[in-house]
Amino acid sequence: MVGDADSDIKHYELALAGTRPARPGYVRQSGGLRWHFRAFAGRNRHAVFRNCVADWLNTWRPPTTGLILVGPSGGWCLPTEFLARWAHVLVIDLDPLSPLLLRLRHGLRAETRCADFVEELPRALVDCPTHAVLFANLLGQLSLERDDHEHVRARLKHLLARRHWASFHDRYSADVEPALAIAARPMSDAAPMTPTVLQRLAMAREWVDHGTERVLPPGVSRDYFPWRIVGRRFHWVEAGIVKPEDGLDLSHDA
Numbered sequence: 001m002v003g004d005a006d007s008d009i010k011h012y013e014l015a016l017a018g019t020r021p022a023r024p025g026y027v028r029q030s031g032g033l034r035w036h037f038r039a040f041a042g043r044n045r046h047a048v049f050r051n052c053v054a055d056w057l058n059t060w061r062p063p064t065t066g067l068i069l070v071g072p073s074g075g076w077c078l079p080t081e082f083l084a085r086w087a088h089v090l091v092i093d094l095d096p097l098s099p100l101l102l103r104l105r106h107g108l109r110a111e112t113r114c115a116d117f118v119e120e121l122p123r124a125l126v127d128c129p130t131h132a133v134l135f136a137n138l139l140g141q142l143s144l145e146r147d148d149h150e151h152v153r154a155r156l157k158h159l160l161a162r163r164h165w166a167s168f169h170d171r172y173s174a175d176v177e178p179a180l181a182i183a184a185r186p187m188s189d190a191a192p193m194t195p196t197v198l199q200r201l202a203m204a205r206e207w208v209d210h211g212t213e214r215v216l217p218p219g220v221s222r223d224y225f226p227w228r229i230v231g232r233r234f235h236w237v238e239a240g241i242v243k244p245e246d247g248l249d250l251s252h253d254a
């Protein structure tokens with residue numbers, strides 16, 4: 001990488017100027033103790049979702065030995081085999097318990113930065129110039145942590161244009177009859193899921209849009225995983241894998 005560290009970090013900047021960073025903490029709306037409890041209590045119900053994520057991650061084989069892992073929490077939905085694949089893992093999460101849980105549950109000894117990724121990722125990209133990047137189910141909850149969530153999600157693919165990266169994130173959520181939620185099957189599409197698709201599926205009338213339609217560059221194929229998160233609450237989680245060349249022509253995208 002050419003240039004001094006400060007100007008490289010500037011080049012990678014992700015936050016909207018003047019926005020306050022999220023503070024690390026044990027109890028947060030996007031994660032922390034509440035999520036650990038929910039993930040542990042819901043581990044049987046989450047099995048279908050976990051398997052979808054594991055199969056999908058198994059298809060992601062970027063030609064790198066290092067990974068920047070953003071928002072893994074305790075790795076409740078991540079497979080040990082995937083985490084064991086990398087020679088070096090740099091974890092960024094607001095949850096101070098994340099490193100301990102990743103070690104206990106997966107035996108993962110990662111370098112960790114307990115910080116807001118919007119501030120930390122630019123530094124991490126400079127420090128780890130060839131690492132791939134995985135966003136582990138947090139981009140659909142960014143509005144809980146940051147006022148500039150739309151700006152950050154739109155900017156990410158530009159920031160990562162020369163990286164191998166992947167993300168799975170909430171796309172839509174709703175209250176759904178348990179029988180319909182159980183019957184839901186994973187889907188793949190070349191285009192983002194739209195309200196028309198949701199209408200055709202006829203699972204619920206009102207859906208929450210998690211604002212992630214433009215996280216992935218246009219043309220990248222998408223998988224959609226059904227996730228019965230808690231009670232009647234149901235999520236469609238979008239997953240996509242991006243290669244450096246996918247990010248090169250973003251001129252028609254925000």
Ligand SMILES: C[S@@+](CC[C@H](N)C(=O)[O-])C[C@H]1O[C@@H](n2cnc3c(N)ncnc32)[C@H](O)[C@@H]1O
Pocket residue numbers: 022028030031032035039070071072073074075076077078092093094095098115116117118136137138142145
């Ligand atoms: C729903 S959890 C992810 C679940 C996780 N992939 C698993 O397998 O258990 C979301 C995680 O993202 C983290 N997070 C949310 N916003 C963040 C931010 N701006 N920077 C860093 N971490 C963040 C939270 O602390 C939380 O651990």
